Amino acid sequence: xxxxxxxxxxxxxxxxxxxxxxxxxxxxxxxxxxxxxxxxxxxxxxxxxxxxxxxxxxxxxxxxxxxxxxxxxxxxxxxxxxxxxxxxxxxxxxxxxxxxxxxxxxxxxxxxxxxxxxxxxxxxxxxxxxxxxxxxxxxxxxxxxxxxxxxxxxxxxxxxxxxxxxxxxxxxxxxxxxxxxxxxxxxxxxxxxxxxxxxxxxxxxxxxxxxxxxxxxxxxxxxxxxxxxxxxxxxxxxxxxxxxxxxxxxxxxxxxxxxxxxxxxxxxxxxxxxxxxxxxxxxxxxxxxxxxxxxxxxxxxxxxxxxxxxxxxxxxxxxxxxxxxxxx
Amino acid sequence: xxxxxxxxxxxxxxxxxxxxxxxxxxxxxxxxxxxxxxxxxxxxxxxxxxxxxxxxxxxxxxxxxxxxxxxxxxxxxxxxxxxxxxxxxxxxxxxxxxxxxxxxxxxxxxxxxxxxxxxxxxxxxxxxxxxxxxxxxxxxxxxxxxxxxxxxxxxxxxxxxxxxxxxxxxxxxxxxxxxxxxxxxxxxxxxxxxxxxxxxxxxxxxxxxxxxxxxxxxxxxxxxxxxxxxxxxxxxxxxxxxxxxxxxxxxxxxxxx
Numbered sequence: 001x002x003x004x005x006x007x008x009x010x011x012x013x014x015x016x017x018x019x020x021x022x023x024x025x026x027x028x029x030x031x032x033x034x035x036x037x038x039x040x041x042x043x044x045x046x047x048x049x050x051x052x053x054x055x056x057x058x059x060x061x062x063x064x065x066x067x068x069x070x071x072x073x074x075x076x077x078x079x080x081x082x083x084x085x086x087x088x089x090x091x092x093x094x095x096x097x098x099x100x101x102x103x104x105x106x107x108x109x110x111x112x113x114x115x116x117x118x119x120x121x122x123x124x125x126x127x128x129x130x131x132x133x134x135x136x137x138x139x140x141x142x143x144x145x146x147x148x149x150x151x152x153x154x155x156x157x158x159x160x161x162x163x164x165x166x167x168x169x170x171x172x173x174x175x176x177x178x179x180x181x182x183x184x185x186x187x188x189x190x191x192x193x194x195x196x197x198x199x200x201x202x203x204x205x206x207x208x209x210x211x212x213x214x215x216x217x218x219x220x221x222x223x224x225x226x227x228x229x230x231x232x233x234x235x236x237x238x239x240x241x242x243x244x245x246x247x248x249x250x251x252x253x254x255x256x257x258x259x260x261x262x263x264x265x266x267x268x269x270x271x272x273x274x275x276x277x278x279x280x281x282x283x284x285x286x287x288x289x290x291x292x293x294x295x296x297x298x299x300x301x302x303x304x305x306x307x308x309x310x311x312x313x314x315x316x317x318x319x320x321x322x323x324x325x326x327x328x
Numbered sequence: 329x330x331x332x333x334x335x336x337x338x339x340x341x342x343x344x345x346x347x348x349x350x351x352x353x354x355x356x357x358x359x360x361x362x363x364x365x366x367x368x369x370x371x372x373x374x375x376x377x378x379x380x381x382x383x384x385x386x387x388x389x390x391x392x393x394x395x396x397x398x399x400x401x402x403x404x405x406x407x408x409x410x411x412x413x414x415x416x417x418x419x420x421x422x423x424x425x426x427x428x429x430x431x432x433x434x435x436x437x438x439x440x441x442x443x444x445x446x447x448x449x450x451x452x453x454x455x456x457x458x459x460x461x462x463x464x465x466x467x468x469x470x471x472x473x474x475x476x477x478x479x480x481x482x483x484x485x486x487x488x489x490x491x492x493x494x495x496x497x498x499x500x501x502x503x504x505x506x507x508x509x510x511x512x513x514x515x516x517x518x519x520x521x522x523x524x525x526x527x528x529x530x531x532x533x534x535x536x537x538x539x540x541x542x543x544x545x546x547x548x549x550x551x552x553x554x555x556x557x558x559x560x561x562x563x564x565x566x567x568x569x570x571x572x573x574x575x576x577x578x579x580x581x582x583x584x585x
Contacts, residue, residue: 100470100488101487101488103445103453103469103470104469104470106454107453107454108457108458108467110422111461111462114423115423115545116423116544117452117546118546119451119452119453120451120453136451138353138450138551139339139345139449140451142345143551144551145548145550145552146550147548149545149547150547189496190468190494190496191494192492192493193494194493195490196490200489234585258341259365260506277341277342278341284557288582288584289557290578302559303557305561306560306577306578307563308562308563308567308571309562315570319575321571322571322574322575326575326579
């Protein structure tokens, strides 16, 4: 009989990604409600030190799989290890972040296990008959579908920033289980040559709590400096629209919207962005939207919680100064 | 080189989404397009053929309307197509569709399989990777650069906050995203030629599958249309006042910052 909620943790160089803690925090609530044990599964190399931190967020049990072949994520090795653990442990549900890693791993794992997968979910509810149901945006957020499964385990990837991280409880104890990595050599098919992650003092776009984003109205690449200054005062990331990427002002990796990143921050500040449907597709689930645009008819104002009709080159630096005052 | 491109026909990005009387997504009167991410796959497939020779086959699933999307891809330069068409496809999920696609591909040779990293309708990003798992070949997702030498592919893929370069042996499944290429427009000559290209329609029975093979793993409880996000407050006043007021509202009303 299937038992437990498993959260597949994501870490990079022994730093846990925020979405994993969001899922563990929400998992704790479901575990308390359903009486199911909550298990954190951490894969990597040199990760034993992470167990203590993970425990404080409410895991009943932590499964650690430490192996040098798991130091960097690879589809094959992670699928191999998790497939075996899940078959042995028989959880009810397996959750992971809808990150680049989660999007690559979850479908492979689901197919190997012969189960369903709810991808990019923005909601999760306990369900009397099938344990959990998931709510996921479809048609770029223009509709939602609620899905569930009677096949165990239910797999789901959850959009970052959907749930909040609970306050850690230093007294919480978890059982720690070390498992050896059993990797089928046939699974090691992709050879990693290089990982390039640009060092940045700003948070990664998809997990940022605050995003300051600029579009066509920025006029040139240099002007993005004023958005960066604002972002740095409030601890945000800097995003952009397709128009600015296509104009060659910003790198593709910063693009928010269809054909770019889907983000769900607490606060999204859109500067000089008209609000094309393709852009809304990538940021429409933000909790608060602020629009600064000189065109009072810009579509972005139809969805913004707060709007300023004005010249962003005037307003943004003033806003930066206001936040500086507030932070003092 | 035997190149396969899997595409999906989707609603136009601008399409308004409404539910029909059965609570399903209404598809009447909606303009249909090739899923934008699949256009990168089509372009890359054609480029590979131009470089290495061989042929490019487009594979899709769905009803007769899908032929229009396939013909467009042929007008861009794809050589031939296979459309899997069967009413039973409507009552399955990603798992079932992957089984069907894998079965269809097992009837043709392939060195590389390309498909968009996500379809903009169901947004599930599963099918291509599930397909690779059934075919027991590697998959690399969100690819922005693809270089092939012999049977070895060197691939740059997007990850959160950066990129990763991996090497895999072909055959492999590649999911494509923006940055890989600039999809071409069909030429007039291409459109003329596309009409004569081979487009084979197969049913599940012809693939040796029954509706049982398509039993879904996931059940849809319901679809819903969210309430439209409402326009909030426009903050009036001189820029300095407006900025001050916005900062105050974010702090006191929205309780952020």
